[in-house]
Structure formats: C-alpha cells, structure tokens
Amino acid sequence: MKRVLFVISLLASVSSFASISERNFCSQANMQLKLSKAKNRLSFTNRGGLFNAGVCWWHSRFTRNANYLAVFNPSKPALEDPTALIKKIRKGKEVVEIPGFSSLEQFSRYYEEEIQKVLESWQLIDGAVNQQWIVGLWGKSEVSPENMEKRMNKLYARVSQGEVVYQKLQIDGIDAHAWLVIDMAKTANGYKLLVVDSNYRSTDVYTFEKGDRSFEHPYYGKFVPYTGRMAEERRLKKTRAEFCNGL
Known part of the structure; x- marks a missing residue:
C-alpha cells in the first residue's frame, strides 16, 4: 500500500512540475525581454548552409519560433533523437515541450548538429522550392x-x-x-x-x-x-x- 501511495505521490509531483513549467512558460509574455537574455538564444552562431554562406535567415526565425513556442521541462529525461521536436519548432504551428533541458541555450548546445541540419534543410526547401533566395535581390x-x-x-x-x-x-x-x-x-x-x-x-x-x-x-x-x-x-x-x- 505504501508503495502504491509513493508512486501516486511521485506521479502527482511530476504532473505538478509539468504544470509549473507550462505556467512559467506562459508567464514569460514579454518576448523582447526574453530574447535579451543569452539563455533564450541559440548557443551557436550562424554557419554552414549553401556554399558555406550561412543560414542566418533560418537561424533568426528558429530562435523567434522557439521563444514563442518551446516549453522547457528539465524534470523529464531528454530524448535520444530530438529531430521531431526541432522540426516542430521550425514549423511554428504548435507549442512544443522540450524534455531534459531548462533553456534554448542549453538544448542547442547539446543538440547543435541536429538543429543545424534542420536549418540547412529549411534553407534548401525555401531556396529550391519556395524561391526565397530571390528576396535577397x-x-x-x-x-x-x-x-x-x-x-x-x-x-x-x-x-x-x-x-x-x-x-x-x-x-x-x-x-x-x-x-x-x-x-x-x-x-x-x-x-x-x-x-x-x-x-x-x-x-x-x-x-x-x-x-x-x-x-x-x-x-x-x-x-x-x-x-x-x-x-x-x-x-x-x-x-x-x-x-x-x-x-
């Protein structure tokens, strides 16, 4: 019986923490102030991309998307493959929980290569399919x-x-x-x-x-x-x- 109560208590604690994470996320309504803090920006700078000319457009958009839509929950274990979550942030159509990390800076430091791959793929889609490169002209x-x-x-x-x-x-x-x-x-x-x-x-x-x-x-x-x-x-x-x- 004690074991059952302990498990119930543990589950309630995790659920409560998740709610706290969401409440903290929603309380940070000032996106400008949020982005002024280094912990809420990508840990790496613009690099790579087509002809090694960088992915600055998509780096900036991803950063803005993540600040609006990413809920960081360090109480949960990190995913072995975060690609699906990174792609959801890129699409910017839903709030996304990021388990195992407390900030965008921390998350991107650990998964820099995975994020970079998504940024470069995004660049290719916008450039080859959507012809966004023309905007630069x-x-x-x-x-x-x-x-x-x-x-x-x-x-x-x-x-x-x-x-x-x-x-x-x-x-x-x-x-x-x-x-x-x-x-x-x-x-x-x-x-x-x-x-x-x-x-x-x-x-x-x-x-x-x-x-x-x-x-x-x-x-x-x-x-x-x-x-x-x-x-x-x-x-x-x-x-x-x-x-x-x-x-």
Whole structure:
C-alpha cells in the first residue's frame, strides 16, 4: 500500500512540475525581454548552409519560433533523437515541450548538429522550392534619407507594440543577412536599436540618425533593413495565446 501511495505521490509531483513549467512558460509574455537574455538564444552562431554562406535567415526565425513556442521541462529525461521536436519548432504551428533541458541555450548546445541540419534543410526547401533566395535581390543597400526615416518610424511603432521584428538586411550586391529587432529607444535625433544578430552570441546596438541613408557595419558594409515575416509572428502569437488560455 505504501508503495502504491509513493508512486501516486511521485506521479502527482511530476504532473505538478509539468504544470509549473507550462505556467512559467506562459508567464514569460514579454518576448523582447526574453530574447535579451543569452539563455533564450541559440548557443551557436550562424554557419554552414549553401556554399558555406550561412543560414542566418533560418537561424533568426528558429530562435523567434522557439521563444514563442518551446516549453522547457528539465524534470523529464531528454530524448535520444530530438529531430521531431526541432522540426516542430521550425514549423511554428504548435507549442512544443522540450524534455531534459531548462533553456534554448542549453538544448542547442547539446543538440547543435541536429538543429543545424534542420536549418540547412529549411534553407534548401525555401531556396529550391519556395524561391526565397530571390528576396535577397529585391532591396537596395542605400535609400533616401526620407525613406530610411520612414522605415525607422514604422519599425519603432511595431517594436513599441512588443513585437520581435524579423528583418532582412540588404547588403551591397546580392547578399542579404537577417536580424531580430527586440527593442528601440528614441534619441534626440533618431533611434537606438537593440538587435539579435545570428553572427554573434551577444546582442548589439545600432544607431539611426535623421539623414542616414543606411546602417553600416565593419564587415557587412552599408545595408538597409526590410521588415518581413509579419504573418509568421502573428501565427506564433495566436498559437501561444490559445495554448496559455487553455491552461
């Protein structure tokens, strides 16, 4: 009888912990604040991909997906093969429990190669099937001061609403990078942007001042950001809200 009671107690404890994990997940409603912490970002930077040119677009989107939809539950044993879970995060259509880990950083450090394979597969699907590589040819790496200011004003409006804004960065030529804008602040003559760039482990700050035609980076050169994947974030928000409202 004591053994039965112990088992029941243990099961109740595990169930309670799972509920705590879900409640903690749902309480972290500020995605911008969440992404500002290194533990909530991938442990590895952009690399690999077609022609070894990286998978920055998909690295950024996966990071955003995981922050909206991944529930980490360290009380459960980790899966031997996490590929199915990683693919669910990539698709971004449901909340996914990640057993055995407490954060995205920890999970991705252990399963870096598995995640990288999914990112590269995603790149191939978008490039070969969906022709998304063409998007990198559309924009300009420098625009008029009026155009740039208008872009920044629109971006500020979105970020002020709590959005994690995905942007493609049109670099001179046919290259296009990507980042996530997680915060903005007004300055006397423009804005400061806090971004998550997949080429770096830490966040970075960029400054826009009225009259600027582009941003500039020592390695990228001049570039202009183009906001995209807005419907994707709306879906992520809706999926998360439906899950949390059902608890």
